[in-house]
Amino acid sequence: MIQPTVNSDLRPFHEFAEYVTKLVQLSRTSHVEPGWESKVDAALNGQAGAELRRVSPLKTRREFGAFFTGTDLGARLLDLCSAFDRNSVIYDPTCGAGDLLVAAARRLPIEKNLNATLTQWGKQLIGTDLHREFVHGARIRLVLLARQRHRSNSKLKKTPAQFFPEIKVANGLRQIHLLKQATHLLLNPPFGLEKVPKNCAWASGKMTLAAEFVANAMEHANEGAELYAILPDVLRSGSFSENWQKHIEQLSEIRRTQSFGIFDSSADIDVFLLHAIRVKQRKLTHSGSWSPLIAKNRTTLGDLFEVRVGTIVPHRDEEIGESYPYIHARSVPAWATVREFSESRLHSGRLFQPPFVVIRRTSRPEQQYRAAASIIAGDVPVAVENHLIVCSPLDRKVGSCRQLIKQLKLPTTNDFLNDRIRCRHLTVKAIKQIPIEG
Ligand SMILES: C[S@@+](CC[C@H](N)C(=O)[O-])C[C@H]1O[C@@H](n2cnc3c(N)ncnc32)[C@H](O)[C@@H]1O
Incomplete structure (x- = not known):
């Protein structure tokens, strides 16, 4: 103890x-x-x-x-x-x-x-x-x-x-x-x-x-x-x-x-x-929801997208390997679709194949959008910094990314995230639990 x-x-x-x-x-x-x-x-x-x-x-x-x-x-x-x-x-x-x-x-x-x-x-x-x-x-x-x-x-x-x-x-x-x-x-x-x-x-x-x-x-x-x-x-x-x-x-x-x-x-x-x-002690295999707004029996973002944190930690990771387009939280404008990349980086680790959506990991409850996002399009795999959360559509369609962007802009998504996670760092788990409308 x-x-x-x-x-x-x-x-x-x-x-x-x-x-x-x-x-x-x-x-x-x-x-x-x-x-x-x-x-x-x-x-x-x-x-x-x-x-x-x-x-x-x-x-x-x-x-x-x-x-x-x-x-x-x-x-x-x-x-x-x-x-x-x-x-x-x-x-x-x-x-x-x-x-x-x-x-x-x-x-x-x-x-x-x-x-x-x-x-x-x-x-x-x-x-x-x-x-x-x-x-x-x-x-x-x-x-x-x-x-x-x-x-x-x-x-x-x-x-x-x-x-x-x-x-x-x-x-x-x-x-x-x-x-x-x-x-x-x-x-x-x-x-x-x-x-x-x-x-x-x-x-x-x-x-x-x-x-x-x-x-x-x-x-x-x-x-x-x-x-x-x-x-x-x-x-x-x-x-x-x-x-x-x-x-x-x-x-x-x-x-x-x-x-x-x-x-x-x-x-x-x-x-x-x-x-x-x-109550009397009981055995549980996994914990239930600690958030009242978590959708039960509803489609959530995690059902439609693979969600991961970007892999590059800029000051820690060695720049070795081949050169790839590189994105970080300041290089992709919120709500834009990005096809051309101003920065590149040598990288030998995990890359992400477009199309996908990136969400900024850091946000405050009082901001207009908790999950400010952008679409990353194009054909070339991209290296992603770890202040971005990557949501790759399971159907690999850019249309699904557009749908997701609409969803992330909704006040209901803000309400959900503000209730689900007050601290400034959004987690993969919270992002996966975002309810999808329609
Ligand atoms: C966050 S304050 C809250 C005080 C009070 N419960 C309130 O709501 O105003 C936490 C209190 O825990 C006390 N504390 C810290 N460790 C403790 C311990 N092991 N046993 C008893 N009190 C402790 C601190 O002195 C402090 O007064």
């Missing part, structure tokens, strides 16, 4: 403690004091994340995977949940300053008075994080929420730590007993890349820690437990994550995946939301 190590003496977020102290003071101030309500609103809506950004550099936040969930994203995730009741036990293994726990507590019932609510919530809300400043922040923010919902100045009978004994400093990958208590798991884990140990059955090389947190949660959760997670989009759309997806599907039923877009302006990474339910 991948186990992140953090030296607890290091306290990379010690400056966040000052902000938590202010929240403690706010929790002791009367709710009728002018400005109390709006200060609590701010404390529960994004201020913790803003404070974290203010006191710790991006490098540190990246190193420890500390990016708190914004209010909108947290609410979107919780909107996927069915209602909680007094028996729900909600666990966030990497709780940070409690943004997801706060979002969940907004949907928990309240009791007859403030102390009773906090006692009840303390039985239902569990959280772990490696950093004590965050854990203190999570507890005090829940106290603030309870006071705001009750509009009460009642004296608290216990400290926040006593009300929330299960929100604590701990490694979220090792709390098997907490995972077993949970009816609902909320997760926005660190996304950093970690080396995968040799004995891992579902990944090799380096893998995002998010994959490990989901796998760990699903391996140990009880049957029927529900997972709601914010995850990097590469886990849904990257071809390297197929084994991970299969592993998760063997343990759970994927109820929903929903593309969200960029996490926030400080963490420029595309995320999706996952709702899965732990």
Whole structure:
């Protein structure tokens, strides 16, 4: 198992403690004091994340995977949940300053008075994080929420730590007993890349820690437990994550995946939301679709075209062999039909025989066309750079290439790709899954 190590003496977020102290003071101030309500609103809506950004550099936040969930994203995730009741036990293994726990507590019932609510919530809300400043922040923010919902100045009978004994400093990958208590798991884990140990059955090389947190949660959760997670989009759309997806599907039923877009302006990474339910472990030969728009029983691009990535890596490949026309992303105008080639290159590897369509591999979701393409015609085999994806029609007809170009220009293709693969590098798998109209 991948186990992140953090030296607890290091306290990379010690400056966040000052902000938590202010929240403690706010929790002791009367709710009728002018400005109390709006200060609590701010404390529960994004201020913790803003404070974290203010006191710790991006490098540190990246190193420890500390990016708190914004209010909108947290609410979107919780909107996927069915209602909680007094028996729900909600666990966030990497709780940070409690943004997801706060979002969940907004949907928990309240009791007859403030102390009773906090006692009840303390039985239902569990959280772990490696950093004590965050854990203190999570507890005090829940106290603030309870006071705001009750509009009460009642004296608290216990400290926040006593009300929330299960929100604590701990490694979220090792709390098997907490995972077993949970009816609902909320997760926005660190996304950093970690080396995968040799004995891992579902990944090799380096893998995002998010994959490990989901796998760990699903391996140990009880049957029927529900997972709601914010995850990097590469886990849904990257071809390297197929084994991970299969592993998760063997343990759970994927109820929903929903593309969200960029996490926030400080963490420029595309995320999706996952709702899965732990089921009895089952054997699957291949994983199902993690994209809601993937066409079932419909013709897709991969049925009609052979799809491959261009083979030439310009600065790596030696220029040996015969001279051939050479194309790369900047040498073929989008949507044009190219028959004459301005560049050539010595090449001894794979060539592509026209006619075929090339799609630029790099594109952003906000661009007008996700799959800007060109037709390559003529009789001579062509050398293709690896920033282009080559789609060769199985019937070898240029008419099929024209049909494909029309299809790639359609808004439905853009919608499909924007949902299927938010990250900037289109994959062969995603291209093959493009539904073909008519
Ligand atoms: C992306 S943040 C999300 C925090 C919180 N769940 C939220 O949604 O705002 C991930 C959190 O995981 C914590 N973390 C990283 N590794 C952890 C581990 N092994 N166990 C527990 N927490 C961990 C970080 O300190 C950070 O607060």
